Amino acid sequence: MLEFISVSKTYGKGRKRREVLSGVTLALPPGRKIGLLGATGAGKSTVIRLLSALEPPDEGVVRVSGLRCWPMSYAGFLDRGATLIQNARMFEHMFGVSSREVAEIAEQLSGVKVGKFKLLKSYNKYERRFLTLGLTLSMQFDWYFVDDGIPPPPPSTGALMDETIQARFNEAGVVWATRDPAFLSGYCDAGLVLHRGALTFYDTFDAASEAYLKLNRNEGTKRK
Numbered sequence: 001m002l003e004f005i006s007v008s009k010t011y012g013k014g015r016k017r018r019e020v021l022s023g024v025t026l027a028l029p030p031g032r033k034i035g036l037l038g039a040t041g042a043g044k045s046t047v048i049r050l051l052s053a054l055e056p057p058d059e060g061v062v063r064v065s066g067l068r069c070w071p072m073s074y075a076g077f078l079d080r081g082a083t084l085i086q087n088a089r090m091f092e093h094m095f096g097v098s099s100r101e102v103a104e105i106a107e108q109l110s111g112v113k114v115g116k117f118k119l120l121k122s123y124n125k126y127e128r129r130f131l132t133l134g135l136t137l138s139m140q141f142d143w144y145f146v147d148d149g150i151p152p153p154p155p156s157t158g159a160l161m162d163e164t165i166q167a168r169f170n171e172a173g174v175v176w177a178t179r180d181p182a183f184l185s186g187y188c189d190a191g192l193v194l195h196r197g198a199l200t201f202y203d204t205f206d207a208a209s210e211a212y213l214k215l216n217r218n219e220g221t222k223r224k
């Protein structure tokens, strides 16, 4: 379970004050594929950062059972001044997994020729992006988060990367943020709708899409 208990989050002050979440309480069941729907600027990225613990709430508590991964496109967990195996050792330290296995999986998924003493900052940006994604997918988490999209996989190992993403996601809960419900239809089996500080869970993705589209239509009518 991943829970928000009376969670509030606000940016800015005075006229620039922007309340993204206003006292939200909800529980996300484990193992579900949850589409997070919100208009541009509604706060989807903020919700993803709160869910994945990259950012704390101003008020309230985020409670989780199981291991949370960082968002799929996040690279801030890497030490660019260290080698791949040194980064993998951090995984061993934090999660108790084998660093050798982590490094091997990351290398295989990335399709990058890894140098034993080569620091991550010495790879080119594509190689580093592929190694980052490889490390992210090197172990199984209980929750995954996608903000809009997954970074494009390397051409040489794209199929293996896609297969691995599918396998990891199948064994976990996923929260995937998008503005466009059509993009996630057929994949998600539950939904969250974010609108003006309120975040609502729907037990089916169709119900969430319908509620989201209705809110957008109403906003459109108000603006006319």
Ligand SMILES: Nc1ncnc2c1ncn2[C@@H]1O[C@H](COP(=O)(O)OP(=O)(O)OP(=O)(O)O)[C@@H](O)[C@H]1O
Residues within 6 Å of the ligand: 011, 012, 018, 020, 038, 039, 040, 041, 042, 043, 044, 045, 046, 047, 179
């Ligand atoms: N670190 C920050 N400091 C100040 N304001 C912020 C910060 N992060 C987000 N905001 C503001 O909070 C609001 C929600 O931003 P957020 O990026 O979470 O929305 P979003 O739904 O992901 O947007 P988009 O669909 O454009 O990606 C926006 O008004 C944004 O300007």
